[in-house]
Amino acid sequence: MTITYEKQGHIGIFTIDNGKVNALTFAMHEQLYSHLKEFLNDTTIKVGILKGSEGKCFSAGDDLNEGDVYPEGEDTTEKIISLSRNKPIIAAVNSWCLGAGFIYLILLTDIRVAGNGARFGLPEIAYGMAGGSGSSRLPLHIPRVWANWIALTGEKVTADQALQYQLINEVVPDDEVFDRALEIANMIASHPLIAIQTEMECLDKCPEMTAEEAINLTRELYDRQLQIYHQEPDAKSGIEHIKAKNL
Secondary structure, eight states, rough: OOEEEEEEEEEEEEEEETTTOOOHHHHHHHHHHHHHHHHOOTTTTEEEEEEEEESSSSSSOOOOGGOOSSSSSOOOHHHHHHOOOSEEEEEEEEEEEHHHHHHHHHHHHEEEEEEETTEEEGGGGTTHHHHHHHTTGEEEEHHHHHHHHHHHHOEEEEHHHHHHTTSSEEOOOOHHHHHHHHHHHHHHHHHHHHHHHHHHHHHHHHHEEEHHHHHHHHHHHHHHHHHTTTTSTOOOOOOHHHHHTTT
């Protein structure tokens, strides 16, 4: 039972691997936290992919055999949620994406590809273990009426419903999920890291700002971006880069 992390060019790949349903254990939350820190600190890596192991689901949630109280010290899931993440992660979802797996989908991924057999949900309400809509801040990510439906009914929603609810970006055949996620990751990885990080910060901070605050932050980040990017020995200016591509 593990979460592995491997590098493929400028892409970091996180794989959940534990039994038939890829249940998440306390140790696996710790592994994920460690891998995420490595991912964020590595300047050669620009984008990530989070997936379940081949032939299995994304994750059906926490391993309930371990109970619901973290053994000792700080809850690692809280540390993961509080990470300041300036690189995007793409979800590649097959089959079940439930409970803690669903929460990580919401909080740790920015673009989401699902197979047509994928199923999503927060079924814990049926067992008196509700609250996933709070830790994931679900109503901030999808329309409130759909967040209400997922949280209060406990029903699993299909990939097509998830697309309708604006929970995911695309539905593809089950056997094409990872390939499509990798294709998107390569599109993102073709851009300068500082530009990716700039957009991530804008996407994270600007929606909660006034228009004036958002403009000021964007100007500050834009200037910082140019300064860092042009320090690279072979860097062209943005205009020169566009001209070179005949755009």
